[in-house]
Amino acid sequence: MVTAVTNLGRSGLSDWLTQRVTAVIMLAYIIFIASVVVGGVEYTEWKALFSQTWVRVFSLATFLSIGMHGWIGLWAVSTDYLVPHVLRIKAGEAVASQANLLRWVFQAASAIVLFTYVVWGIQILWG
Amino acid sequence: MTTIRTISFDGVIVGGGGAGMRAALQLSQSGYKTAVISKVFPTRSHTVSAQGGITCAIASADPNDDWRWHMYDTVKGSDYIGDQDAIEYMCSVGPEAIFELDHMGLPFSRTEEGRIYQRPFGGQSKNFGEGGQAARTCAAADRTGHALLHTLYQGNMKNNTVFFNEWYATDLIKNQDGAITGVIAICIETGEVVHVKSKATVLATGGAGRIYASTTNAHINTGDGVGMALRAGVPVQDIEMWQFHPTGIAGAGVLVTEGCRGEGGYLVNKDGERFMERYAPNAKDLAGRDVVARSMTLEILEGRGCGPEGDHVFLKLDHLGEEVLESRLPGICELSRTFAHADPVKEPVPVVPTCHYMMGGIPTNVDGQAITVDADGNDQVIPGLYACGEVACVSVHGANRLGGNSLLDLVVFGRSAGLHIEKSLREGVDLKDATDDEIAKAASRLTNLNNTSGGESVAELRKELQTIMQNHFGVFRRGDYMQEGIKKLAELRPRIENAYLEDKSNAYNTARIEALELHNLFEVAEATAIAAEERKESRGAHAREDFEDRDDENWLCHSMYFPGEKRIGKRSVNFEPKTVDTFEPKVRTY
Amino acid sequence: MLKVSIYRYNPETDAEPYMQDLEVDTGGKDLMVLDVLELIKAKDTTVVYRRSCREGVCGSDGMNINGKNGLACIIPLSEALSGSSKLVLRPLPGLPVIRDLIVDMSMFYKQYEKVKPYLINNTPAPAIERLQSPEEREKLDGLYECILCACCSTACPSFWWNPERFIGPSGLLQAYRFLADSRDTATEQRLAELDDPFSVFRCHGIQNCVNVCPKGLNPTKAIGHIRNMLLTSAT
Numbered sequence: 001m002v003t004a005v006t007n008l009g010r011s012g013l014s015d016w017l018t019q020r021v022t023a024v025i026m027l028a029y030i031i032f033i034a035s036v037v038v039g040g041v042e043y044t045e046w047k048a049l050f051s052q053t054w055v056r057v058f059s060l061a062t063f064l065s066i067g068m069h070g071w072i073g074l075w076a077v078s079t080d081y082l083v084p085h086v087l088r089i090k091a092g093e094a095v096a097s098q099a100n101l102l103r104w105v106f107q108a109a110s111a112i113v114l115f116t117y118v119v120w121g122i123q124i125l126w127g
Numbered sequence: 128m129t130t131i132r133t134i135s136f137d138g139v140i141v142g143g144g145g146a147g148m149r150a151a152l153q154l155s156q157s158g159y160k161t162a163v164i165s166k167v168f169p170t171r172s173h174t175v176s177a178q179g180g181i182t183c184a185i186a187s188a189d190p191n192d193d194w195r196w197h198m199y200d201t202v203k204g205s206d207y208i209g210d211q212d213a214i215e216y217m218c219s220v221g222p223e224a225i226f227e228l229d230h231m232g233l234p235f236s237r238t239e240e241g242r243i244y245q246r247p248f249g250g251q252s253k254n255f256g257e258g259g260q261a262a263r264t265c266a267a268a269d270r271t272g273h274a275l276l277h278t279l280y281q282g283n284m285k286n287n288t289v290f291f292n293e294w295y296a297t298d299l300i301k302n303q304d305g306a307i308t309g310v311i312a313i314c315i316e317t318g319e320v321v322h323v324k325s326k327a328t329v330l331a332t333g334g335a336g337r338i339y340a341s342t343t344n345a346h347i348n349t350g351d352g353v354g355m356a357l358r359a360g361v362p363v364q365d366i367e368m369w370q371f372h373p374t375g376i377a378g379a380g381v382l383v384t385e386g387c388r389g390e391g392g393y394l395v396n397k398d399g400e401r402f403m404e405r406y407a408p409n410a411k412d413l414a415g416r417d418v419v420a421r422s423m424t425l426e427i428l429e430g431r432g433c434g435p436e437g438d439h440v441f442l443k444l445d446h447l448g449e450e451v452l453e454s455r456l457p458g459i460c461e462l463s464r465t466f467a468h469a470d471p472v473k474e475p476v477p478v479v480p481t482c483h484y485m486m487g488g489i490p491t492n493v494d495g496q497a498i499t500v501d502a503d504g505n506d507q508v509i510p511g512l513y514a515c516g517e518v519a520c521v522s523v524h525g526a527n528r529l530g531g532n533s534l535l536d537l538v539v540f541g542r543s544a545g546l547h548i549e550k551s552l553r554e555g556v557d558l559k560d561a562t563d564d565e566i567a568k569a570a571s572r573l574t575n576l577n578n579t580s581g582g583e584s585v586a587e588l589r590k591e592l593q594t595i596m597q598n599h600f601g602v603f604r605r606g607d608y609m610q611e612g613i614k615k616l617a618e619l620r621p622r623i624e625n626a627y628l629e630d631k632s633n634a635y636n637t638a639r640i641e642a643l644e645l646h647n648l649f650e651v652a653e654a655t656a657i658a659a660e661e662r663k664e665s666r667g668a669h670a671r672e673d674f675e676d677r678d679d680e681n682w683l684c685h686s687m688y689f690p691g692e693k694r695i696g697k698r699s700v701n702f703e704p705k706t707v708d709t710f711e712p713k714v715r716t717y
Numbered sequence: 718m719l720k721v722s723i724y725r726y727n728p729e730t731d732a733e734p735y736m737q738d739l740e741v742d743t744g745g746k747d748l749m750v751l752d753v754l755e756l757i758k759a760k761d762t763t764v765v766y767r768r769s770c771r772e773g774v775c776g777s778d779g780m781n782i783n784g785k786n787g788l789a790c791i792i793p794l795s796e797a798l799s800g801s802s803k804l805v806l807r808p809l810p811g812l813p814v815i816r817d818l819i820v821d822m823s824m825f826y827k828q829y830e831k832v833k834p835y836l837i838n839n840t841p842a843p844a845i846e847r848l849q850s851p852e853e854r855e856k857l858d859g860l861y862e863c864i865l866c867a868c869c870s871t872a873c874p875s876f877w878w879n880p881e882r883f884i885g886p887s888g889l890l891q892a893y894r895f896l897a898d899s900r901d902t903a904t905e906q907r908l909a910e911l912d913d914p915f916s917v918f919r920c921h922g923i924q925n926c927v928n929v930c931p932k933g934l935n936p937t938k939a940i941g942h943i944r945n946m947l948l949t950s951a952t
Contacts, residue, residue, distance in 0.1 A: 012911075012918035013947045076914075080878040167767070168822070170865055171775040185845070229846035232836030232898065234854065234861045241848030267861075273774060274861060281835035316815060345770040381772045462772060465791050586759035630763045632729050635816040638762035 015072050022065035029062040056125050063121035067114045074110040078103050130563070131311075131570070132321045136162045136289070138548050139325035141296045141310060141352065143169030145177075145272070146516025146537035147331030148279040148288075150495070153545020155286040159552055162289040164296050164312050164323065166347060166640065169280045173333050173345040174537070177272025178458060179386030180246060180264035181538070182531030183221040187238060188245035188262040189253065194218040195707055197263060199255045201532060204415050205525020206667035206677065207712040208365065208685060210701035213521040216493045217532075217539045219706070224538045225265055233278040235267050236455075246455075247389040249413040250529040250717070260413060262389075264531040269384050269458045275534060291323075295640055296351070298569040299328065299359040299512070302561045306510035307359070307497075309561070311570045315640060318633025320573065322566050326556040327513060327548040330356065330489060330497075331541065334517040335651040339482035339601075340593040343375050343382035352518035354647025356489050357654065357690040358572070361509060362499055364520040364685045364698065366487035366651070367659035370528055370668050371602050373419040375481025377439035379466040382483065383459050383476060385530040388412040390455050392444040394423065395475065396431040402440075407717040414717035417527040417668045420480035424602045427479075434477060441475035480602055485651075486528055486668065487658075488520040490687070490698070495519065495544025500687060500698055511558050513548065515540040522685065525700075526667020576642055582627030585642045592619060592645075596652050600659055605672045609660040616653050623649045654688045661695040662686055679712055719743050719794070720803040721753065723764065727816050734814065736805075743794070750782055750789040750797050753804065766818040773931060776866030780818050781807040786868040786929040809871040811880065824880045825867045831884060831916075832892035837903035853899040860894035860939060862932050863887060869926035869936055875919040882915035886926035886936030889917060893939040896946060908943075908950050917943055 036049065049055055080086070082103035088096035095102070138154045140147045143165025154161040165172065184194040198218040202209055229235060229243065236244035248264040267274035283290070296310040300322070309324040335350025336342035353363055373394070374383045388394075393412045396402050406422040407414035414422075423440050426432060433441050444452060444459075449472045452460055456471070463469050463476045490498045497512040516537040523536055561569075599612025623645055630638040664678035665671050685698040702709045718740040726734035741756050748756075751768055758764050766789070767777040773791035780789055782797045783805050797804055812820040838847070870876045870885035884892065892911065895901050911917050917940060926936040 012914040012916065013944075013951055015914050016918050016944070017948075076919075079915075080875070080919075083878065086878055167769050167775075167777060168826075168865075171767075171769045171777045173770065173775075175775050175864075176770050176772065226842075226844070226846050229900075230836070230838075230842045232895075232900065234857045234898070235846070237849050237851045237854045239851065241850050243846050268858075270774075270862060273864070277861070278835075284830060285833075285835045345775065347769045379772075458774075465773065584759070585762070632727060632763070634728050635765050635819050637758075637765045641762075 018068055019072050022069040025061055025065040026069065029058060032058070050125070059125055060122065063118050067118045070114050071110065075107060078106045078110070082106055131566075132319070133324055134162075134321055135324045136160050137325065137552055138162075138327045138329065139164065139309065139323050140329040140331055142172070142331035142333060142516070142518070143167070143280075143290070143292070144172035144331060144333050144516060144537070145174035145276055145279060145534065146333075146519075146541040147329065148276070148283055149538050149541025150329050150331060150513075150515055150545040150548075151288045152279060152282050152286060153542050154548060155283060155288040157549045159549065160289070162291060162323070162325075163283070164291045164294045164310070166293065166295045166315065166351075168292050169290065170277055172276060173348050174272045174276040174534070176343070176345060176382065177275070177534055178269045178382065178384035179248060179389065180266035180271045180531050181225065181275070181534035182248055182251065182264045182529065183225050183535050184218065184263055185222045185225055185243060185245070185265060187240075187242040187265075192253070192261065192263060194221065196253055196255055196261065197221075197251070198704075198707065199710055200250050200252050200261075201523065201529055202710045203256065203713070203715060204250045204527055204529040204532075205523070206527055206715055207525065207679075207683060207710075208522070208666065208700050209525030210522050211704045211709060212701045213493050214523050215704040215707060216543070217521075217523050217535060220539055220543075221535050224535070224542055228275065228278060228538065231278050231282045233267065233274050235265060235274075246386055247413060248530045249385050249388065249410070249419070250415045251413075260410070264386070264389065266386065268454075269386055269456045272534065275538075295643065296323075296355065297573050297643055299355050300561045300566055300569040301359050302559045302565055304510065304559055306558045307512040308558050310355075311566070311573065313573065315637070316635055318636060320570065324560075326511070326552060326558060328511055329495070329513040329515060329544055329548070330518050331514070331516045332518045334485040335648060336482050336485070338593065338596045338648050338652040338655065339369075340590075340597040341375070341380050341479075342482040343372055343380055344482070349644035350485075350647045350651035351644065352514065353488060353654070354650040356497070356514075357650045360691060361489060361497060361512070362687045362689045362696075363654055364487055364490040364687050365522060365526070365658075366485070366654045366688055367662050367686060368486035368524075368526050368668050369482060369600075369655065370416055370484040370486060371420040371480040372483035373416060373423055373480055374442055374476075374478040375483070376463065376467045377434070377477040377479045380481050381462055381466045382481070383442065383462060383478065384456070385416070387442060387444055387456060387459060390451060391447050392442055394419070394478070395441050395443050396426045397433045397437065398431060400431075402426050402431070410717035415527050415715075416530060417670070418717055420602055421670055423480050439477045439479040442478045443475045444471040445473055445475070484528055484533060485517055486520070486522070486524040486526065488518045489514040490685070491515070491519045491521050491540075493521060493540070493543055494547035495540055496547065500696060513544045515544045520685075526669060572646065573643070576628050576639065577631060579625065579628050582625040583622055585626050585638070585645050588619070588623050588626055589645050589648065592623070592648060592652055595619070596655070600656055603670050603672055604659055606660065606663075609656065613656045613660060616649075616656055620649065620653070650690075653693075654690070657693055658686045658688050658695055683712060719753065721757070722803055722805045723757070723817070724807040725764075725817055726814055727763070747793045747795050750792050750794065750804065750806070751778055753794065754789060754806070765816050774864060776864030779809055779866035779868045779871075781810055786810075786872045788866060788868070788931045791931060809867055811871045811877040812867070820871075822867055825870055825885070825887070828870070828880075828884045828888040829865065829891060832888050832895070833903070833907065834891045834895060836895065836898065836901050837906075838900055840902065847900045849899050856897045856899075857894060859934055860890055860897060863890050863894075863934060864932060866931060868929045868931060872925040872929045874923070874925075875921065879915060879919055883919040884916045886920070886940070889920070889943060890934060890936040890939045893943050896943065904946075905950065908947055911943060912947055917947070
């Protein structure tokens with residue numbers, strides 16, 4: 001069992017499930033929005049739509065899904081590629097020796113971006 | 128010589144095949160510090176190639192099966208020079224050893240009752256030859272050796288055996304009392320040479336089929352244990368007895384299991400005749416391997432062989448149907464398609480007798496202790512040295528091994544060697560340490576090889592050796608031919624001893640290993656040649672054109688080859704089983 | 718004459734690996750790739766590779782042949798070349814090279830050991846074998862046949878990136894072999910040890926393993942089974 005890494009304490013299974021559930025939510029949201037937009041939508045209709053609670057909750061669920069899905073995906077990408085033995089081949093020893101720092105910076109940046117996005121979304125919905 | 132690093136163990140096993148790992152497992156389970164030295168990662172040992180199964184009276188296919196019937200078959204199969212106390216031990220302890228393997232996880236095929244599946248194999252009968260063909264060979268499809276070897280490796284992993292994988296033992300270390308105190312070994316990856324010191328040294332190095340040009344054996348079967356033993360002055364027994372397996376794929380040498388015939392396949396000549404009905408009216412294609420191999424060779428020699436050159440016969444399987452072939456013999460279908468370009472579901476497989484197994488080897492008792500014979504003809508245990516598996520000659524196979532008995536041999540006697548070492552260690556083993564000179568002496572072959580500055584190519588010398596053995600010591604043998612072969616070998620010895628090691632590098636130098644292996648191949652070949660010429664009779668696998676009959680008056684005994692004088696002595700066969708009556712020699716027909 | 722290009726590297730003499738071009742006389746025969754190597758070795762003893770059974774059951778001679786991982790002893794030239802005029806031999810990708818075609822497989826073996834590839838059953842054993850129905854036994858088909866050649870794991874990018882943490886297709890196939898064995902009683906413990914973000918879940922189902930397995934096994938399917946077992950045990 002690999003325990004030397006932190007993924008906010010979640011298990012591989014919960015990550016895997018979360019990614020799939022959030023993907024379904026995002027897909028459903030895309031279909032929902034697309035169907036609204038394709039039909040042609042005026043500002044007033046759009047505003048009316050978003051004044052309904054269920055639409056706001058659905059949107060919120062989607063923002064949170066993007067946050068979680070994005071985090072799990074980016075975290076996986078960073079732990080695949082931003083590791084010493086991969087960087088050594090792709091970018092040389094100097095970069096490889098800073099792999100841990102690079103990965104941490106990348107993860108922190110990802111987390112900040114995703115967090116900001118979620119907070120911003122909430123502000124738009126309820127602001 | 129600069130001093131080399133010493134590593135110490137309670138028991139060191141040379142060879143990571145079935146026998147070695149079974150012995151190691153026994154020792155590790157009892158908590159002794161055990162090491163296995165294997166020149167390949169253990170699951171790449173030749174046991175992995177065993178296909179059809181492991182013969183043992185576990186009474187699954189036939190609830191009334193009896194280990195005594197199996198014993199009778201084995202004694203008869205050996206042409207009466209198998210030791211009856213050893214065969215008794217193997218057949219009676221066998222079931223326990225098989226059940227242990229199941230408990231360890233070996234994925235045996237199953238019957239509807241949930242028991243281990245058993246298939247018919249050659250030479251197996253019910254009721255002391257009176258009750259017809261027996262199905263006694265326990266199988267994991269046609270990958271029994273693979274399943275067995277992996278299970279044993281896994282068992283050792285569970286019990287923390289120390290593995291020196293891709294290390295190669297070069298020579299035994301003998302102290303002033305003639306006891307074996309360890310081995311010299313080389314790490315193939317780094318080239319480091321170490322002294323491995325041990326209270327018990329087990330040779331489990333397998334066979335040496337590579338002395339022949341055409342063999343079912345892996346490249347690694349180079350008789351390393353026999354070579355090491357002979358150089359240390361240990362004699363070998365019945366080394367002239369080489370089994371030619373009836374069904375090696377023509378041209379490729381790859382084995383197709385006897386289980387094919389067990390499941391109902393049969394051999395045909397160019398006229399489509401099922402010729403074994405002529406040679407063995409009762410057992411037909413499931414007669415002893417020596418009988419079938421000789422019959423095939425006769426068919427080919429008499430012009431009834433198949434193919435444009437008439438140099439093989441066909442193994443017919445297509446009548447069994449795709450379902451049986453794919454479920455019972457999936458590996459065979461794969462091998463045949465790859466190496467014979469023949470799909471057994473549709474067409475017959477071209478086969479030819481191919482060197483397969485070394486019945487002879489280092490003489491041991493049932494506890495795996497290596498034995499020599501003193502001046503008065505009495506057995507003497509060699510302190511510190513054990514052997515088990517194909518390299519050993521307990522002897523349970525005598526002049527001809529029955530199919531499925533090799534896997535049983537290696538688990539039963541690997542286990543018994545382990546048990547005996549365990550007991551001796553508990554009682555205390557006291558061997559004098561080898562001196563620096565004695566260690567240097569054991570390392571001298573390696574040192575000399577590393578200092579060669581000229582000589583012939585290993586690959587070419589090996590080819591020459593294999594050709595001599597193939598031509599002069601094959602399925603049929605003749606005195607004058609063999610004498611010529613012995614002469615050729617004598618000329619070859621100095622050339623092989625001085626073979627050139629061009630590449631002196633340390634990192635994974637396989638050229639060095641192949642040169643050392645060639646020395647061992649030669650030792651086995653020479654012993655085989657001298658013993659074969661000396662045994663002036665036909666018995667089991669040893670078939671002479673100039674002495675066509677079995678000669679119980681002079682040769683109902685083991686041959687012993689003593690390396691110092693290159694002399695053949697005789698050692699009596701054991702006819703005294705402990706719990707059953709002696710099986711008296713009879714004319715052997717199938 | 719067959720054109721052959723071999724990856725060469727001897728740590729004692731070469732600063733860097735290089736490709737060596739050779740010509741080999743095959744006598745026009747459709748030899749196995751291993752036979753070609755044996756012909757080369759007979760002339761140049763410094764070329765090194767692993768080999769043992771030469772019939773595809775020991776798993777020694779896994780290597781990268783014209784871009785695809787496989788066993789040299791059971792791949793005939795006609796298949797290896799498939800249109801190309803040159804045989805290109807490289808070591809298995811993703812593992813450290815010791816010399817020429819020989820890679821250091823310790824990382825691969827470590828992952829195998831991690832899954833505890835042995836039967837665990839602490840209930841007292843019967844005097845005979847533990848009974849198992851043919852249907853229960855059938856579940857092990859396609860799993861126990863693995864020969865540990867490492868062709869699959871070294872064809873898997875997830876294993877290249879995380880050889881220390883992702884068990885890889887071969888190890889996972891063996892993990893499932895014991896999960897699926899009716900005689901094994903350690904299912905819960907085995908599953909608990911696999912439920913981290915790396916061991917199993919770095920498999921993204923690209924099936925390179927299935928594509929290269931010389932024994933025709935399907936590790937991706939086994940991994941799917943493990944995931945389902947994890948799901949079932951969590952709910």
